[in-house]
Amino acid sequence: MLHVPVLLEESLGFLLHDLSGTYLDLTFGRGSHSQEILNRISPHGRLHAVDRDIEAVSFGEDNITDPRFSIYHSNYSEIDSLFPQQKFDGVLLDLGTCSTHLDDPDRGFSFQRDGLLDMRMDTSKGFSAAEWLNTASEKEISDILYQYGDERASRKIARAIVDFRAMRPFKTTIELTKVIETVLKRTGKTHPATKSFQAIRIHINQELHHLRIMLSKLHNALKVGGIVVIISFHSLEDRIVKNFFKPEIAQLPKDIPINTSVKETYKSIKKKIKPSSNEIKMNPRSRSAVMRVFSKL
Numbered sequence: 342m343l344h345v346p347v348l349l350e351e352s353l354g355f356l357l358h359d360l361s362g363t364y365l366d367l368t369f370g371r372g373s374h375s376q377e378i379l380n381r382i383s384p385h386g387r388l389h390a391v392d393r394d395i396e397a398v399s400f401g402e403d404n405i406t407d408p409r410f411s412i413y414h415s416n417y418s419e420i421d422s423l424f425p426q427q428k429f430d431g432v433l434l435d436l437g438t439c440s441t442h443l444d445d446p447d448r449g450f451s452f453q454r455d456g457l458l459d460m461r462m463d464t465s466k467g468f469s470a471a472e473w474l475n476t477a478s479e480k481e482i483s484d485i486l487y488q489y490g491d492e493r494a495s496r497k498i499a500r501a502i503v504d505f506r507a508m509r510p511f512k513t514t515i516e517l518t519k520v521i522e523t524v525l526k527r528t529g530k531t532h533p534a535t536k537s538f539q540a541i542r543i544h545i546n547q548e549l550h551h552l553r554i555m556l557s558k559l560h561n562a563l564k565v566g567g568i569v570v571i572i573s574f575h576s577l578e579d580r581i582v583k584n585f586f587k588p589e590i591a592q593l594p595k596d597i598p599i600n601t602s603v604k605e606t607y608k609s610i611k612k613k614i615k616p617s618s619n620e621i622k623m624n625p626r627s628r629s630a631v632m633r634v635f636s637k638l
């Protein structure tokens with residue numbers, strides 16, 4: 342199944358304030374937002390797109406041949422080295438994973454489909470979820486499940502993971518799903534492995550770290566009056582976005598050397614936009630989306 346874009350009308354309604362402008366889609370995915378941007382901008386407009394997932398980039402190269410479009414394989418936290426001189430009229434971020442990630446068992450994101458337990462968006466870097474689970478301490482696993490998944494049974498699950506790997510190392514998604522099912526019984530609609538898989542994915546891809554770095558570099562990549570549209574899918578991401586754009590200070594990460602003498606200010610254009618009940622009915626994945634819109638002063 343292809344990725345169904347979330348908040349498409351709402352996001353592009355704010356983003357495309359100058360149809361001859363130059364835009365940046367930092368989370369190309371399967372290009373549903375990008376394709377619609379290209380449909381709407383004028384022959385003078387331009388669109389650059391980025392994704393850390395090489396399969397997403399290949400999809401863009403193979404399917405979008407529009408001369409106004411370019412795509413790059415990169416992490417969005419490297420926006421400064423990717424576009425050192427460029428100033429954009431608008432930047433779009435549709436955070437998280439694509440449904441194509443979840444649908445492909447070989448990527449290891451789904452607790453329902455058996456495949457290698459990988460979960461990396463960029464498979465050329467870092468370590469897989471299986472490698473991490475086979476080597477991390479019980480405490481580290483428990484902390485990650487709690488912090489990034491809000492998993493109340495984090496300690497019990499971490500213990501069960503360590504017990505399993507003492508017999509044999511984790512290789513597949515279903516092995517992890519079954520271990521979690523020994524600790525947590527299914528009660529409501531949500532599968533007991535949902536929170537743990539989300540937490541491990543966020544950790545393996547260092548999602549919050551890259552989000553903070555990218556936000557701190559965004560100012561340089563925008564024209565004055567340039568628009569940033571950010572769609573988040575869980576409260577950890579949304580809190581980082583909301584706090585970063587507080588007008589008094591850009592909340593820069595402590596560990597990153599950035600020239601804080603530059604007064605970085607934005608205006609909040611829209612505080613919190615949620616998908617309509619109709620959109621949620623058509624695309625249940627959209628139910629947790631929150632969109633925020635800012636402009637550079």
Ligand SMILES: C[S@@+](CC[C@H](N)C(=O)[O-])C[C@H]1O[C@@H](n2cnc3c(N)ncnc32)[C@H](O)[C@@H]1O
Pocket residue numbers: 344345346347367368369370371372373374375391392393394397415416417418435436437438439462551552
């Ligand atoms: C929700 S999908 C975007 C869907 C897209 N808007 C569409 O219409 O098809 C998020 C995408 O962002 C990518 N992504 C996530 N974190 C990233 C990062 N730090 N740098 C670059 N791409 C990232 C993922 O690989 C995924 O393809």
